[in-house]
Amino acid sequence: MISGAEALIRSLLAEGVDTIFGYPGGAIIPVFDRLYDYKDRLRHILVRHEQGATHAAQGYARVSGRTGVVIVTSGPAATNVITGLSDAMMDSTPLVVITGQVGSELLGSDAFQETDVIGITQPVTKWSYQIRNVEDLRWAVARAFYIASTGRPGPVVLDFAKNAQVAMMEWRGYKKCHFVRTYEPNPVINDADVERVAAMIDKARRPLIISGHGVEIARGEKELLALAEKAQVPVTTTLLGLSTIATDSHMFKGLVGMHGNVAANVAIGECDLLVAVGLRFDDRVTGDPAHFASQAKIVHIDIDSSEFGKIITPDATIHGDAREVLARLVDKVSPARHDEWLGSFDKAWKIETEKVINPELNDKSRINMGCVARKVSEAAGYGAVLVTDVGQNQMLSARYFKYTAPRSIITSGGLGTMGFGLPAAIGAKIGAPDRTVCFFTGDGGIQMTMEELGVILQYGVAVKIILLNNNFLGMVRQWQELFYDRRFSETELVNPNFVMIANSYGIPAEDVETLDELDGAIERMLAHDGAYVLNVNIDPEELVYPMTPAGSPISTILLNKDERYEK
Amino acid sequence: MEYNNKKELFTVTVFSENRVGLLNQISIIFTRRKLNIESLSVSPSSIAGVHKFTITAYADEETISKLVRQIEKRIDVLKSFYYHDDEIVYQEVALYKVPTVELLEEKNLESIIRHHNARILEITREYTVIEKTGHDDETTALFEELKRYDIRQFVRSGRVAVTKSPEEYVTMYIEERARRKEEIERCLKDE
Numbered sequence: 172m173i174s175g176a177e178a179l180i181r182s183l184l185a186e187g188v189d190t191i192f193g194y195p196g197g198a199i200i201p202v203f204d205r206l207y208d209y210k211d212r213l214r215h216i217l218v219r220h221e222q223g224a225t226h227a228a229q230g231y232a233r234v235s236g237r238t239g240v241v242i243v244t245s246g247p248a249a250t251n252v253i254t255g256l257s258d259a260m261m262d263s264t265p266l267v268v269i270t271g272q273v274g275s276e277l278l279g280s281d282a283f284q285e286t287d288v289i290g291i292t293q294p295v296t297k298w299s300y301q302i303r304n305v306e307d308l309r310w311a312v313a314r315a316f317y318i319a320s321t322g323r324p325g326p327v328v329l330d331f332a333k334n335a336q337v338a339m340m341e342w343r344g345y346k347k348c349h350f351v352r353t354y355e356p357n358p359v360i361n362d363a364d365v366e367r368v369a370a371m372i373d374k375a376r377r378p379l380i381i382s383g384h385g386v387e388i389a390r391g392e393k394e395l396l397a398l399a400e401k402a403q404v405p406v407t408t409t410l411l412g413l414s415t416i417a418t419d420s421h422m423f424k425g426l427v428g429m430h431g432n433v434a435a436n437v438a439i440g441e442c443d444l445l446v447a448v449g450l451r452f453d454d455r456v457t458g459d460p461a462h463f464a465s466q467a468k469i470v471h472i473d474i475d476s477s478e479f480g481k482i483i484t485p486d487a488t489i490h491g492d493a494r495e496v497l498a499r500l501v502d503k504v505s506p507a508r509h510d511e512w513l514g515s516f517d518k519a520w521k522i523e524t525e526k527v528i529n530p531e532l533n534d535k536s537r538i539n540m541g542c543v544a545r546k547v548s549e550a551a552g553y554g555a556v557l558v559t560d561v562g563q564n565q566m567l568s569a570r571y572f573k574y575t576a577p578r579s580i581i582t583s584g585g586l587g588t589m590g591f592g593l594p595a596a597i598g599a600k601i602g603a604p605d606r607t608v609c610f611f612t613g614d615g616g617i618q619m620t621m622e623e624l625g626v627i628l629q630y631g632v633a634v635k636i637i638l639l640n641n642n643f644l645g646m647v648r649q650w651q652e653l654f655y656d657r658r659f660s661e662t663e664l665v666n667p668n669f670v671m672i673a674n675s676y677g678i679p680a681e682d683v684e685t686l687d688e689l690d691g692a693i694e695r696m697l698a699h700d701g702a703y704v705l706n707v708n709i710d711p712e713e714l715v716y717p718m719t720p721a722g723s724p725i726s727t728i729l730l731n732k733d734e735r736y737e738k
Numbered sequence: 739m740e741y742n743n744k745k746e747l748f749t750v751t752v753f754s755e756n757r758v759g760l761l762n763q764i765s766i767i768f769t770r771r772k773l774n775i776e777s778l779s780v781s782p783s784s785i786a787g788v789h790k791f792t793i794t795a796y797a798d799e800e801t802i803s804k805l806v807r808q809i810e811k812r813i814d815v816l817k818s819f820y821y822h823d824d825e826i827v828y829q830e831v832a833l834y835k836v837p838t839v840e841l842l843e844e845k846n847l848e849s850i851i852r853h854h855n856a857r858i859l860e861i862t863r864e865y866t867v868i869e870k871t872g873h874d875d876e877t878t879a880l881f882e883e884l885k886r887y888d889i890r891q892f893v894r895s896g897r898v899a900v901t902k903s904p905e906e907y908v909t910m911y912i913e914e915r916a917r918r919k920e921e922i923e924r925c926l927k928d929e
């Protein structure tokens with residue numbers, strides 16, 4: 172006979188888990204006690220705050236495609252994971268989060284550190300389940316991993332009552348879950364739908380693909396490019412889809428959305444067929460949905476059929492795994508040429524290069540965020556991973572980083588969680604130890620989860636941290652500047668000495684005050700074989716452009732303070 | 739998928755596994771879309787182990803169709819449907835508690851009850867409980883009529899409904915899922 176806690180550990184091992192992000196406490200001590208005997212096979216990363224555990228698990232999951240695992244205690248620990256759960260739910264990230272819970276005899280009595288975990292987490296998880304009886308344990312764990320990782324991935328919570336952790340059971344092996352009656356993660360792709368969409372692509376004269384996170388989740392990057400090349404369909408991406416195609420690919424035409432590339436957003440208005448793959452038409456992508464792709468027939472390809480018509484009414488849909496659907500389309504479409512259409516992107520790119528990109532990259536008077544991102548990206552070379560926090564640092568690093576390999580951007584898209592970045596970068600480095608992880612953050616965001624520097628200290632996680640420090644909550648300041656008459660209400664920060672903070676965690680760090688210090692600092696950062704912090708002095712006046720004001724048609728584009736894009 | 743955006747009372751049915759916390763999951767989906775649940779009833783269905791929720795709400799058809807897809811997306815939900823009134827046979831039960839003294843004087847009581855197709859469930863010295871099964875407008879009509887006898891308590895159940903369709907979609911779906919399970923198990927054995 173073994174305890175429920177022991178059975179949990181064995182179940183995790185049977186699921187192939189080798190890394191756990193967690194934090195102990197009273198209602199989960201039995202599990203941590205068993206963990207002590209499995210140190211050789213299960214690496215536990217002790218975070219400094221449970222929110223950090225969830226974001227680290229997200230970074231780990233997104234870089235590797237594996238399910239991130241978190242173990243925390245009850246009550247305040249369980250409430251601390253809510254932000255990470257919501258973030259993972261919005262950005263379709265597979266997590267299994269195990270929370271301790273008071274013994275089932277105490278449930279509902281407001282016992283010490285009891286909280287209604289199932290009630291709180293249900294709206295922000297794909298599934299949550301309370302294990303009150305040790306006999307349910309293997310079933311629940313197997314189901315949790317199956318649900319989290321299949322179909323449209325998402326977070327799952329297992330609320331593990333203490334009585335079930337200590338109760339004894341007979342082990343009798345572990346069976347993975349492959350079927351849930353009420354849930355179908357691998358819908359059979361309808362041939363007629365594929366034929367129909369292939370015919371639409373063949374017929375289109377100005378077809379356009381938007382590639383989203385779903386393509387990355389399905390590992391459909393190769394098929395995406397094959398389709399683009401065979402049918403000559405230019406590819407744009409969402410923020411989370413940025414690394415589904417190499418930045419330097421001739422088929423890549425830009426990022427769509429609020430701070431996307433002009434050519435990409437203009438093309439949405441001009442295409443006659445829009446093929447949206449693995450995305451959910453977030454309002455940051457569509458702008459005013461009433462004006463979105465108004466000349467186009469819209470094809471929506473997704474594994475989650477509840478997304479069809481949720482925001483944008485499609486003319487055709489294909490329900491299924493993005494990679495499989497793309498592969499089938501590659502077979503079905505005819506080779507085509509759209510030279511004129513492909514060439515038509517150049518004009519807008521030229522304007523954006525002149526008005527936005529060159530000023531951002533070649534400014535001699537100050538250090539611009541985009542310039543830092545481009546330099547770091549080029550110096551880091553092939554396969555580097557970009558992790559961002561939220562705000563101007565996010566938009567500018569995402570825009571100017573160059574993506575060379577799949578799974579190279581980890582950013583909080585749907586929830587826009589400040590504080591996501593540092594723990595996510597730590598998780599990403601742990602999930603992909605051979606890749607260079609470049610983490611761009613702001614002075615606001617880093618202070619939301621800065622305690623996780625302790626994890627870097629304790630485990631020697633080699634994250635390159637580029638702090639774009641403008642002493643402001645920059646993105647909010649930008650809105651105040653553009654839309655609130657420069658009334659900078661509560662956006663200025665008095666900041667600590669970040670170099671000293673880094674140093675006190677044993678992390679080498681430097682201030683980068685002027686442009687001529689930048690290249691050398693980047694070189695030293697990348698040459699160092701551990702974590703490193705660059706605290707880069709950024710002008711608070713720097714704004715992110717281009718910009719489509721919230722709620723406007725996506726083709727309404729500000730190029731700078733005085734100019735709008737005109738066709 | 740063109741809908742008119744007229745608001746009407748829809749009946750939503752949800753078939754689910756019998757698991758704790760489902761009502762909460764389903765009601766949250768209504769709340770997030772700012773839909774008021776007009777009535778709700780939960781019971782076992784004709785299929786062993788499968789629970790059936792019958793929920794009514796005023797909405798336009800587009801909203802309700804999206805809502806149903808969000809409900810179906812919840813892991814433990816088997817199927818969810820929405821119906822216009824003409825697609826279902828439905829009923830509600832109402833109970834009226836009136837002081838017995840008030841009724842003693844009433845010569846027409848019997849005819850009222852007969853007329854409304856109601857019945858008396860219980861009579862004591864203090865009170866009488868009348869039951870009426872019917873549609874919303876019918877139970878309301880009886881309420882209006884009994885008002886003058888000083889109704890002490892009135893309650894109406896949530897709507898219960900069955901479809902008029904000859905096809906039993908949930909049964910078919912469950913059979914389909916059972917075949918899928920066999921198929922998956924066969925594949926696993928071959929590996």
Ligand SMILES: Cc1ncc(C[n+]2csc(CCOP(=O)(O)OP(=O)(O)O)c2C)c(N)n1
Nearest residue numbers: 562563564589613614615616643644645646
């Ligand atoms: C947890 C959280 N709180 C508030 C916000 C709102 N918000 C979005 S961007 C931003 C400013 C971020 O400032 P900073 O981290 O310094 O980055 P910058 O924009 O200057 O690059 C704020 C406050 C948020 N996204 N997340």
